[in-house]
Amino acid sequence: MSRSVLVTGGNRGIGLAIARVFAEAGDKVAITYRSGEPPAGFLAVKCDITDAEQVEQAYKEIEEKHGPVEVLVSNAGITRDQLLMRMSEEDFSAVLDTNLTAAYRVAKRASRGMLRMRRGRLIFVASAVSMLGQAGQANYAASKAGLIGFARSLARELGSRGITSNVVSPGTTETDMVAALTPEQIDAMVQHAPLKRMARPEEIAAAVAFLASDEAGYITGAVLPVDGGVGMGH
Template sequence: MTRATPRSVLVTGGNRGIGLAVARRFAAAGDLVTVTYRGEKPPGDEKFLSVQCDVTDSQQVDQAFKEAESAHGPVTVLVANAGATQDRLLVRMSEADFTSVIDTNLTGAFRVAQRAVRGMIRERHGRIVLISSTTALHGAPGQTNYAAAKAGLVGFARSLTQELGPRDITCNVVAPGLTETDMTRALTEEQRQELLRQTPAGRPGHPDEVADAVAFLAGAGYVRGAVIPVDGGAGLGH
């Protein structure tokens, strides 16, 4: 269904996987979409604006918003999806392994949300969706850094929800489980089978199924500070 009044949407890490599926969903609905990417550009035939941006750099974040605002108007929907992993057991994890993952996944979300909220307050309207992970809810060996960063997004969203109060600005979290992306394709077959064993659906999710939840939250005005798992039942709602 095409939207009568297009919104200005910005998706970080929108060049592949979940981010690309989310961007396509909004574009198909008639929204004006900007995606950021750090390395590989999105496919050239996509119907959205692509801006190179590393979310660990505040100046690049500000420039990405300026380009989105210039092309599409004030950003009223933000999807903070950009992420990174450096998986290692804690005893072998360097401080750089830990802090780099926190900087991209958690502090990166802070940077883009802070920049977005300024304009949303002026517009008196906004929707922020943070892409977390079910790893944040039940943990995973070798991912103390990633789980900590993704869990931090939950507290961030709920605190921001209270700060925004009666304004028509929402902040929610989507927590995907095992999903067919480049990140999960890097798993060993043993790891993959163990995750599938824990998933009542008996299969991995598709990025489009995560996009379903994001699209819902981008239109839901009375859902605030929520965490929606999209994990085939692996967490049984948690």
């Protein structure tokens, strides 16, 4: 059956790859985006997920056109890298609000319909940095690590209602964000991974699709790394 799927930040990079894999499977896919022109083929809803009222309005539009969200992929995120001594409080707060607090907003709103249906999939896109840490990314690492505790708490809270809650933890991935780095920076990141390459967005999307599938119905509270082995042991 075609499900109602929402992917936040689904207009580019990993989010777009995730949206495409669900659409190709026949699901009704909505994406949120904050700026630019959204890709064709999805229900694109302009929404700043740091604004609770915009989140509410986005859900109303999605529910009206696709029905209650059955699969939520909380993917939207930002970086504002800086060493701790130079990191402003605004940069720290902005990353936490977009990457972590916004996940609370969209998950809380999605859970309303999932509880009524007594089924649902909550999937949070974190990062290998969440468990490894990274100099200059204290805000980003903290926000992504927070997603793991958040997802596992929801797994315990909502599991009896047929709702699973899991995390996908990507390593360095071929996206526009990474393309902006220097070749030296990219090479240094790749060398940390035993597989000696970056992930493709489609590989992250495949892991998300698996956690949303019937075959993953007994998996909850899990962190699925798609990082080329960089996070082994964590």
